[in-house]
Amino acid sequence: MAVSSDPPRFKHKVTVVGSGNWGTTVAKLVAENTRENSDIFEEDVQMWVYEENVVIPLDSPKYDPAVGDEPQKLTSIINTYHENVKYLPNIPLPPNVIANPSLLDAVKGSSILIFNLPHEFIGNVCRQIKGHILPSARGISCIKGVTVTEDKVELICEYISETLGIYCGALSGANIANEIANELWCETTIAYNTPPCDRRGENGAANGDAGGEVHRDARGQPSKVKLMPVPHDYPPVDHTVLHKLFNRPYFTVSMVSDVVGVSLAGALKNIVALACGFIEGHGWNMTAKTAVMRRGMLETIQFCQEFFPETIQEMTFWESAGWSDMIVSCTSARNWRYSKMAAERGVSLHEIERTELNGQKLQGISTTKEVMSFLKARGVQDKYPLFTAVEGIVDGTFKMENIPVLFRQQ
Ligand SMILES: NC(=O)C1=CN([C@@H]2O[C@H](COP(=O)(O)OP(=O)(O)OC[C@H]3O[C@@H](n4cnc5c(N)ncnc54)[C@H](O)[C@@H]3O)[C@@H](O)[C@H]2O)C=CC1
Numbered sequence: 001m002a003v004s005s006d007p008p009r010f011k012h013k014v015t016v017v018g019s020g021n022w023g024t025t026v027a028k029l030v031a032e033n034t035r036e037n038s039d040i041f042e043e044d045v046q047m048w049v050y051e052e053n054v055v056i057p058l059d060s061p062k063y064d065p066a067v068g069d070e071p072q073k074l075t076s077i078i079n080t081y082h083e084n085v086k087y088l089p090n091i092p093l094p095p096n097v098i099a100n101p102s103l104l105d106a107v108k109g110s111s112i113l114i115f116n117l118p119h120e121f122i123g124n125v126c127r128q129i130k131g132h133i134l135p136s137a138r139g140i141s142c143i144k145g146v147t148v149t150e151d152k153v154e155l156i157c158e159y160i161s162e163t164l165g166i167y168c169g170a171l172s173g174a175n176i177a178n179e180i181a182n183e184l185w186c187e188t189t190i191a192y193n194t195p196p197c198d199r200r201g202e203n204g205a206a207n208g209d210a211g212g213e214v215h216r217d218a219r220g221q222p223s224k225v226k227l228m229p230v231p232h233d234y235p236p237v238d239h240t241v242l243h244k245l246f247n248r249p250y251f252t253v254s255m256v257s258d259v260v261g262v263s264l265a266g267a268l269k270n271i272v273a274l275a276c277g278f279i280e281g282h283g284w285n286m287t288a289k290t291a292v293m294r295r296g297m298l299e300t301i302q303f304c305q306e307f308f309p310e311t312i313q314e315m316t317f318w319e320s321a322g323w324s325d326m327i328v329s330c331t332s333a334r335n336w337r338y339s340k341m342a343a344e345r346g347v348s349l350h351e352i353e354r355t356e357l358n359g360q361k362l363q364g365i366s367t368t369k370e371v372m373s374f375l376k377a378r379g380v381q382d383k384y385p386l387f388t389a390v391e392g393i394v395d396g397t398f399k400m401e402n403i404p405v406l407f408r409q410q
């Protein structure tokens with residue numbers, strides 16, 4: 001097949017599926033980039049909002065005496081004031097972020113889908129949009145978590161890929177949404193293995209022609225997903241284009257190909273962050289915390305090597321998605337902050353999530369449960385003593401003061 005030299009006729013339409021603290025932040029930075037790269041992307045970025053009614057507080061500059069305490073639709077507030085007053089207050093959003101309460105309408109015709117919502121909701125979202133997206137769309141998952149069915153653990157991007165029949169990469173890093181929304185500099189990692197059918201002109205491949213190479217899944221096996229190539233009248237979706245979509249002066253993107261390492265490091269660090277919050281809330285300090293972080297990273301690497309040995313790359317743990325995220329999550333993120341609060345107050349994490357988080361989610365709670373159910377189904381939980389202890393603390397069956405015992409037994 002001849003490689004076309006004509007410039008692409010179409011631009012990529014981008015949708016962010018999710019609008020929480022991180023979802024809204026990513027919509028903001030991506031919308032800044034679509035404006036600056038309007039030769040590649042349509043400027044407007046759709047942001048799907050799980051609709052809810054919100055009351056704007058009296059002390060907010062957005063308070064309208066004519067509306068008073070009357071609840072308003074969150075989408076209407078975002079599109080009127082260009083601010084997500086509930087999940088990312090006091091951050092002006094570019095006007096080309098378009099809040100949309102209809103999931104099907106938000107994803108319609110989009111060639112790049114950015115999945116960014118708590119992982120417990122991804123199944124329902126994928127079931128709804130299946131068959132309603134462009135078959136040649138490409139995805140990036142910013143979700144930190146895993147899905148477990150019976151004794152199978154799946155990366156979120158694998159789940160998206162298999163459910164929707166599209167290729168999906170992963171974005172993960174040491175990223176506190178509020179800091180990035182305030183344009184305070186940090187790094188992130190995007191893992192994306194450009195499918196052979198999308199590698200234009202590389203390895204002898206022409207547009208839509210894989211050059212004889214098969215598309216492989218995250219485990220390195222020939223993929224069961226029959227990919228439709230990104231049509232040649234669109235710009236490619238490759239490392240260069242994704243870098244243009246996500247990289248900002250305050251958000252340095254590193255592109256890699258280890259989807260497994262990036263996804264699992266982002267998911268499992270939330271279990272370790274809970275452990276760090278618990279021990280700090282119990283009265284230990286930084287030295288104890290670094291011991292737990294070290295142990296948590298060992299169990300994370302062990303998990304990756306045990307269950308995804310074909311594709312895991314150890315260098316990934318030195319990316320932002322690796323050690324940097326472990327450090328930031330155990331010292332300043334929500335899972336750490338609120339598990340510390342739970343330990344200090346002697347109440348359950350569920351109680352803290354309900355009373356303190358105003359609709360935001362602690363991903364560590366469900367990730368611990370999912371990972372432990374997978375390890376138990378395999379009968380290998382004893383090889384993961386820290387993860388097991390966190391589950392026990394969340395359930396009230398393991399005492400925090402016994403954490404050092406785990407270390408003595410090794
Ligand atoms: N907030 C942060 O600093 C960072 C978060 N992440 C990850 O990003 C992902 C998304 O988290 P956030 O944006 O922070 O969310 P969040 O915890 O701030 O907000 C919860 C979101 O879930 C939505 N929601 C509630 N019920 C729902 C339902 N039934 N179906 C669909 N959506 C529903 C809410 O409308 C809201 O948008 C998570 O996996 C998190 O680990 C990653 C890096 C940084």
Ligand SMILES: O=C(CO)COP(=O)(O)O
Nearest residue numbers: 173174175176333334335
């Ligand atoms: O992933 C994060 C930091 O990189 C944010 O973690 P929390 O969800 O615990 O705030």
